[in-house]
Every structure is written in C-alpha cells, then in structure tokens.
Amino acid sequence: xxxxxxxxxxxxxxxxxxxxxxxxxxxxxxxxxxxxxxxxxxxxxxxxxxxxxxxxxxxxxxxxxxxxxxxxxxxxxxxxxxxxxxxxxxxxxxxxxxxxxxxxxxxxxxxxxxxxxxxxxxxxxxxxxxxxxxxxxxxxxxxxxxxxxxxxxxxxxxxxxxxxxxxxxxxxxxxxxxxxxxxxxxxxxxxxxxxxxxxxxxxxxxxxxxxxxxxxxxxxxxxxxxxxxxxxxxxxxxxxxxxxxxxxxxxxxxxxxxxxxxxxxxxxxxxxxxxxxxxxxxxxxxxxxxxxxxxxxxxxxxxxxxxxxxxxxxxxxxxxxxxxxxxxxxxxxxxxxxxxxxxxxxxxxxxxxxxxxxxxxxxxxxxxxxxxxxxxxxxxxxxxxxxxxxxxxxxxxxxxxxxxxxxxxxxxxxxxxxxx
Amino acid sequence: xxxxxxxxxxxxxxxxxxxxxxxxxxxxxxxxxxxxxxxxxxxxxxxxxxxxxxxxxxxxxxxxxxxxxxxxxxxxxxxxxxxxxxxxxxxxxxxxxxxxxxxxxxxxxxxxxxxxxxxxxxxxxxxxxxxxxxxxxxxxxxxxxxxxxxxxxxxxxxxxxxxxxxxxxxxxxxxxxxxxxxxxxxxxxxxxxxxxxxxxxxxxxxxxxxxxxxxxxxxxxxxxxxxxxxxxxxxxxxxxxxxxxxxxxxxxxxxxxxxxxxxxxxxxxxxxxxxxxxxxxxxxxxxxxxxxxxxxxxxxxxxxxxxxxxxxxxxxxxxxxxxxxxxxxxxxxxxxxxxxxxxxxxxxxxxxxxxxxxxxxxxxxxxxxxxxxxxxxxxxxxxxxxxxxxxxxxxxxxxxxxxxxxxxxxxxxxxxxxxx
Numbered sequence: 001x002x003x004x005x006x007x008x009x010x011x012x013x014x015x016x017x018x019x020x021x022x023x024x025x026x027x028x029x030x031x032x033x034x035x036x037x038x039x040x041x042x043x044x045x046x047x048x049x050x051x052x053x054x055x056x057x058x059x060x061x062x063x064x065x066x067x068x069x070x071x072x073x074x075x076x077x078x079x080x081x082x083x084x085x086x087x088x089x090x091x092x093x094x095x096x097x098x099x100x101x102x103x104x105x106x107x108x109x110x111x112x113x114x115x116x117x118x119x120x121x122x123x124x125x126x127x128x129x130x131x132x133x134x135x136x137x138x139x140x141x142x143x144x145x146x147x148x149x150x151x152x153x154x155x156x157x158x159x160x161x162x163x164x165x166x167x168x169x170x171x172x173x174x175x176x177x178x179x180x181x182x183x184x185x186x187x188x189x190x191x192x193x194x195x196x197x198x199x200x201x202x203x204x205x206x207x208x209x210x211x212x213x214x215x216x217x218x219x220x221x222x223x224x225x226x227x228x229x230x231x232x233x234x235x236x237x238x239x240x241x242x243x244x245x246x247x248x249x250x251x252x253x254x255x256x257x258x259x260x261x262x263x264x265x266x267x268x269x270x271x272x273x274x275x276x277x278x279x280x281x282x283x284x285x286x287x288x289x290x291x292x293x294x295x296x297x298x299x300x301x302x303x304x305x306x307x308x309x310x311x312x313x314x315x316x317x318x319x320x321x322x323x324x325x326x327x328x329x330x331x332x333x334x335x336x337x338x339x340x341x342x343x344x345x346x347x348x349x350x351x352x353x354x355x356x357x358x359x360x361x362x363x364x365x366x367x368x369x370x371x372x373x374x375x376x377x378x379x380x381x382x383x384x385x386x387x388x389x390x391x392x393x394x395x396x397x398x399x400x401x402x403x404x405x406x407x408x409x410x411x412x413x414x415x416x417x418x419x420x
Numbered sequence: 421x422x423x424x425x426x427x428x429x430x431x432x433x434x435x436x437x438x439x440x441x442x443x444x445x446x447x448x449x450x451x452x453x454x455x456x457x458x459x460x461x462x463x464x465x466x467x468x469x470x471x472x473x474x475x476x477x478x479x480x481x482x483x484x485x486x487x488x489x490x491x492x493x494x495x496x497x498x499x500x501x502x503x504x505x506x507x508x509x510x511x512x513x514x515x516x517x518x519x520x521x522x523x524x525x526x527x528x529x530x531x532x533x534x535x536x537x538x539x540x541x542x543x544x545x546x547x548x549x550x551x552x553x554x555x556x557x558x559x560x561x562x563x564x565x566x567x568x569x570x571x572x573x574x575x576x577x578x579x580x581x582x583x584x585x586x587x588x589x590x591x592x593x594x595x596x597x598x599x600x601x602x603x604x605x606x607x608x609x610x611x612x613x614x615x616x617x618x619x620x621x622x623x624x625x626x627x628x629x630x631x632x633x634x635x636x637x638x639x640x641x642x643x644x645x646x647x648x649x650x651x652x653x654x655x656x657x658x659x660x661x662x663x664x665x666x667x668x669x670x671x672x673x674x675x676x677x678x679x680x681x682x683x684x685x686x687x688x689x690x691x692x693x694x695x696x697x698x699x700x701x702x703x704x705x706x707x708x709x710x711x712x713x714x715x716x717x718x719x720x721x722x723x724x725x726x727x728x729x730x731x732x733x734x735x736x737x738x739x740x741x742x743x744x745x746x747x748x749x750x751x752x753x754x755x756x757x758x759x760x761x762x763x764x765x766x767x768x769x770x771x772x773x774x775x776x777x778x779x780x781x782x783x784x785x786x787x788x789x790x791x792x793x794x795x796x797x798x799x800x801x802x803x804x805x806x807x808x809x810x811x812x813x814x815x816x817x818x819x820x821x822x823x824x825x826x827x828x829x830x831x832x833x834x835x836x837x838x839x840x
C-alpha cells in the first residue's frame with residue numbers, strides 16, 4: 001500500500017487568535033482533503049507576523065507533504081503573508097499579467113476605480129505557480145520545497161473554496177498519484193447518532209475491511225459516509241452500492257437522499273416530480289423555511305410564496321386564523337398551525353401549505369408552554385397533519401431545528417401519498 | 421513596559437482535523453484570555469497521538485508562557501492525553517481522592533452505575549495540580565515546566581468553560597503580572613476594504629505605537645478592531661475613545677454600531693427607540709430579510725410580518741403590484757419594488773415596508789437584466805426610496821448581500837429622518 005499523504009493547514013490572522021472569528025475554513029479543508037485520501041495531521045493558527053509565519057512554515061514543511069495556508073492575502077497593510085513568502089522562498093515579486101487582468105476585470109464588472117493597492121495584488125513571487133481567483137482580487141500561490149507542496153490562499157471562505165475545488169485538489173490528486181477513493185453519502189433525518197448506530201450495528205460490523213463508515217451528525221440527524229479505497233474503481237463502485245442497498249433496507253424511513261443533497265433540494269425534487277406547488281405560513285421560523293426552499297436554484301417552479309405572520313393580526317387578516325382559535329388555544333397550538341397551513345394554501349393557491357408556530361425563546365415561555373414548545377403543520381387537498389416538537393437549545397438552533405422538522409414533514413407526507 | 425504574557429492553545433482530537441467538528445473552544449479561549457491581557461500567539465490542533473502531543477507541547481513550551489490544552493481527556497481508548505502528559509512530566513499516576521469523590525457524585529446524581537474506566541479518571545499525574553470539574557468526570561491538570569504554565573482540560577465546551585472561568589483565569593491573573601488590553605470594535609458597512617483603508621490612511625498612520633488596527637472584512641463591509649495595550653486601563657480607555665471619535669468623523673455614514681452588534685440588532689434598536697414597526701415584501705431574498713430581523717430576541721416588538729412573493733400572482737394579489745407595472749417594467753424593476761414596499765406596508769399596517777426583487781441566479785438572467793441585477797426599496801409614510809444593486813457571486817451570496825443592503829437602507833433612511 002502506498003504511503004499516506006499528509007497535510008497541515010495553516011491559518012493566518014490575529015482575528016482567529018483573538019477569537020473574534022471562528023475558523024470554519026479548516027474544518028471544510030479537513031473534509032475536502034479527507035475525501036481524496038489526504039490526512040490532516042495538524043492545524044496551526046498564527047499571527048500576521050513574519051517570524052511566526054516562517055517558523056510555522058519551516059516546522060510544517062518538515063512534518064507533512066502538503067501545507068495549505070489561508071488568510072493574510074488582502075490588500076491592506078496587516079497582510080504580510082505574500083511578502084513573507086517571497087522572502088522565505090528567496091523570490092522577487094514580479095507582475096503576473098493574467099492576475100492583473102483578473103483584478104482589472106473584477107473592478108470593471110463592479111464599475112469601480114482600481115486602486116494602487118489592488119494593482120499590487122497582481123505582483124507575485126517569481127518562483128510560485130499563481131492560482132486564479134475568479135471571485136476576488138488576491139490570487140493564490142503554489143510553491144515547492146523539499147518534496148512538500150505549499151499553497152497560499154486568501155482567507156475569504158468562498159474565494160478559498162472555489163480555488164481549492166477548481167485548482168488545488170485536482171493538482172494534488174495528480175501530483176501525488178492518489179489511490180482511488182469513492183464516497184457514498186447517505187443523508188438521514190429523524191434519528192439520533194446512538195440509536196442509528198444500534199440499528200445498523202450488525203451491518204457495520206460486517207463491512208469488508210476496505211470500506212469505512214463515518215457518522216457526521218447534524219442538527220436533525222446524521223449524514224453517513226461510506227468510503228472505499230481500491231485500485232479497481234468499477235468493482236469498488238459495485239461493492240459500495242450493494243452495501244448502501246443493505247443499509248437502506250434497515251432504515252428506509254430515515255433516508256431522504258443519497259449524495260451531497262440538502263433536505264430542501266430533496267423536497268424540491270419531490271415537488272417537481274409530482275408537479276406540485278407549495279407555500280409557507282411562518283410564525284416562529286420567521287421566514288427561514290421560505291429562505292431554505294428558495295435557496296435551491298429553480299425553486300420558483302414550485303415555491304409560490306410565504307406569509308410570515310409574526311403578529312396575531314397578520315395571522316387573522318392574512319391567513320384566516322379565527323379570533324376564537326387564537327383566544328381559546330393560543331398562537332402556539334395545534335389548532336393555529338392547522339389553520340395557518342390551510343390558510344396559506346388557499347391564500348396563495350398552492351397544492352401544499354406548511355406552517356410553524358412556537359416559542360423560540362429566550363423569552364416568551366409560560367409554565368404551560370415553555371420555551372421550545374413548537375407546533376408545525378402540513379396541509380394539502382386531502383389532509384392536514386400537525387405535530388408538536390419540544391426542542392430548546394438557543395433561539396437560532398430552535399428556529400433551525402423547526403425548519404428542518406417542517407421540511408421533513410413535507411417529505412414524509414409526500415412519501416405516504418405515493419404509497420397510498 | 422512589562423513583557424507581554426503569551427499563550428498557545430492546543431486542541432487534541434482527530435474530529436477537528438477531519439473537519440467533523442468545528443473548533444469553537446479556541447475562539448472562546450482567545451477572547452477570554454484577551455480580556456485579561458494574555459495574547460494568544462498560536463492555536464495548534466493535533467491528533468490523539470502521543471508523539472504529536474509531545475512534539476507540539478515541546479514547541480509550545482519553547483514559545484509561550486501559557487499552554488492551554490483542550491480535548492483528549494474522556495474515558496475512552498483514544499484519549500491518551502493524560503498518560504502522555506504523565507510520561508512527559510516524568511510523573512506517576514496516583515489516585516486523587518477529591519476527584520474520585522467528584523466523579524462518584526456525578527454518577528450518583530444521574531443514578532447510573534460507575535464503571536472502572538470512570539474510576540480511572542481520578543488517577544492523575546503526581547506532579548500536577550488537579551483542577552476541579554464540577555460538570556463532568558475528567559478533572560483538569562495544571563503543570564509547570566521552564567517558567568511555562570501548562571493546563572490540560574476536557575474538550576466538552578461547557579465543562580472546559582466552567583473550569584477556565586472558575587479556576588484557570590484567576591490562577592493566571594495571580595501568577596503573572598498582566599498589562600491591560602482593550603479592544604474597540606467599529607462595525608462598518610457599504611465601503612470595501614481598500615476604499616476604507618485609503619480613506620482612513622492618515623489617521624491609521626498616526627496611531628500611537630501601543631494601538632493597533634485590524635481590518636476584518638465581511639460580505640458588505642469591514643469590522644475594524646482597534647486594540648490597545650497599557651498598564652493604565654483608564655488612560656487607555658480614554659485614548660482609544662479619542663481615536664474612535666476621530667475615526668467616526670472620517671466615515672460617519674458607514675458606521676452602524678460599536679462593539680459586537682449585528683446589523684439586524686442595530687436596526688432593531690433604532691426601530692424600538694423610535695417606536696416604529698416594520699414589514700418586508702421579499703422576492704429574490706425569499707424570506708431571509710424576515711429571518712434576519714426575527715433572529716433578534718424580542719423582535720416581535722417591531723417586526724409584524726412578511727410576504728414572500730416569489731410568484732407574480734402573489735405580488736399582484738397580496739401586495740397590489742399592478743399588471744401594468746409587471747408587464748411594462750418587469751418583476752425586477754424600480755417600479756415593482758416601490759409598489760411592493762408600499763403594498764406590504766399597507767397590507768400589514770406597519771410604519772415601514774421594505775422590499776427586494778432581483779435575479780439571484782444561477783439562471784433567469786437576460787441581456788437586459790443579467791444575473792445579479794437587484795432592486796431594493798424602503799417605504800414609510802413620507803417617502804419611498806428605491807436602489808439598484810449589481811452583485812453576482814453565488815446564488816446564496818447574492819441573496820445574503822441583498823439582505824444586508826436592504827437592512828442598511830433601513831438604517832440610512834432612519835438616520836436621515838432624524839437629521840431632517
């Protein structure tokens with residue numbers, strides 16, 4: 001078996017050390033490198049400081065095959081990384097014409113005058129291979145030193161991610177002749193990690209040695225990732241699919257998608273396949289259900305609109321929730337969410353209406369209905385289904401959890417419709 | 421001037437390196453240490469591996485005065501930290517009776533049988549000062565080596581935080597003589613990093629040596645952080661405030677808050693102060709503006725509701741946008757967003773209505789109105805203001821950017837109202 005290729009992630013910037021920004025880049029890089037079989041051995045966060053950068057770089061080069069540096073490449077004064085790298089690799093800065101053109105085109109696109117500091121961003125160490133940044137003004141740089149590949153990228157997450165996906169990962173796969181790895185992702189919802197592990201324990205224990213399972217828990221369930229290593233890609237693909245089929249038979253109700261598909265994308269596909277439209281009536285989720293649904297490109301085909309009814313007057317006037325219901329049962333009740341889901345369905349003339357009403361906190365709870373008491377509902381032409389949720393972490397987590405639950409209620413209801 | 425006391429944070433655990441967990445402990449520690457004048461010089465994340473732990477520890481001890489280690493102290497096999505530290509400090513494990521009593525009392529509280537692995541957790545290196553863990557079963561450990569203080573704590577965030585607050589910070593304050601550090605955060609919007617840097621260059625160049633400025637860019641602006649080091653806290657506070665006032669005079673229109681305040685919180689405060697209510701009519705933002713506004717606790721005091729009008733029929737029926745406007749100017753036009761903002765204000769009976777309509781992409785663009793063409797509007801009893809935005813990164817970023825812009829339009833309009 002080939003030597004395992006190792007990497008170190010170096011993040012540069014006082015904002016990380018002072019704790020004013022949480023480092024999410026490293027976790028994303030760890031995941032992406034893991035997917036192509038590269039193991040992250042260390043993550044090092046250091047200051048915008050030439051000595052610190054040089055010391056960390058020397059140590060990293062002695063430890064690993066790949067050093068990925070993020071941060072410290074903006075146009076302002078505190079960004080010393082580029083000059084430090086130029087000195088470290090004994091290389092003069094020189095104008096890189098294609099990078100200058102990229103920077104110029106970005107300023108042209110936004111119709112803004114380009115400043116000298118931006119022009120300076122196209123000056124790069126002569127010994128590096130520049131990496132194109134199609135989303136920002138700081139190009140990336142790739143260096144070689146003692147068998148180690150060093151890549152420096154801006155810290156802005158979307159710029160860095162695009163560079164990694166488009167350029168860095170393909171380069172590393174090619175340069176290090178990485179073995180074939182195939183991942184199968186199985187997206188589950190509505191079952192916690194321990195229960196899931198117990199339910200699939202026999203299957204997991206009997207997996208062949210070259211297949212590995214990872215549990216990646218999230219707010220409302222677990223993403224499972226089955227990874228296989230082999231030189232025979234076709235055989236591996238067949239073996240993985242067999243195992244995924246076995247797994248599916250064990251937890252059919254909890255799987256909402258295979259592969260990198262979000263719940264809102266899965267629901268979008270279900271709606272498109274069935275030629276159905278949807279609308280939302282939101283109280284405690286405050287628009288997040290609509291935002292999730294519309295974050296999917298092409299969602300205008302099935303999503304018509306939403307009424308965010310934060311105030312009871314809006315629930316009455318727009319959604320037709322009666323004064324009786326609100327007075328007898330309160331805004332957070334089965335009766336209210338049923339009326340909301342049915343109301344928005346009629347108002348916006350859609351096949352399906354869904355609704356949420358709950359106490360997201362931190363205030364507003366009562367002994368009867370404490371913070372975290374939440375009702376959700378689904379309505380179509382044939383039926384209305386309501387469910388109660390009890391969930392209390394933070395306001396934002398409560399809102400996000402409710403959003404996932406009501407989207408999952410759509411999935412379950414559509415699934416049942418087909419089976420009936 | 422006293423020597424600055426420096427710290428390194430070491431986090432142990434493969435879950436961080438593989439990107440399965442985002443490291444939030446380090447950011448919290450960075451903030452807390454900063455508040456008592458300790459500067460974090462490096463954050464190092466490593467594997468559950470004795471060699472990696474020893475190497476990182478040796479390097480950290482050579483670099484800094486304080487090493488705070490989190491993770492690797494649970495009861496399971498992969499937690500080797502304690503044994504590694506015992507060997508590293510040439511110290512035998514021995515039973516620490518008070519720790520055993522703490523562990524026993526935790527199991528008694530949850531009425532669960534205590535296992536041998538849990539009893540083992542009360543065995544600690546003889547040379548350490550144990551740190552009580554009142555919320556979990558793994559005690560912390562404090563060591564001294566070559567003038568450096570080394571503290572090892574569990575990775576479970578709430579256990580670690582309690583230990584740090586109750587024991588570690590008071591110990592460090594007492595053990596070291598700490599200069600004061602104060603941060604001032606200035607939140608700006610609507611000006612890019614380069615333009616901002618140019619606008620405040622003279623001021624920045626003339627800052628006294630003990631004050632440092634950092635640029636922390638985000639989607640629609642830059643957070644500025646001015647940091648000062650001094651033994652005289654009151655003098656430093658005055659000096660910082662003077663500089664913040666000078667800075668404010670240079671870019672008055674672009675500052676929306678001081679300190680750790682989000683734009684939606686700042687707007688919430690403006691609305692509450694003026695006793696005004698708001699509603700949103702959203703097309704391309706699909707509910708995100710409403711979600712942002714309602715993510716603030718207590719927002720029900722000023723946010724009444726929202727109509728997400730993804731479909732033109734909804735724009736007509738709910739918001740009163742006329743067929744003429746839609747046919748003559750299209751859904752993405754100044755006329756439409758004006759009608760939407762005015763329409764939702766009337767419909768939901770609020771003082772202010774805001775609206776968005778644009779082409780978020782990736783599809784739906786035309787030569788006339790390419791992806792990234794976005795209109796936003798603000799309406800109150802006196803006036804309606806519309807603005808065009810051109811912004812095209814990814815669908816989600818376009819939506820998020822538009823959301824920040826329309827919220828900023830509220831801020832600017834409320835500001836102008838006061839000045840008039």
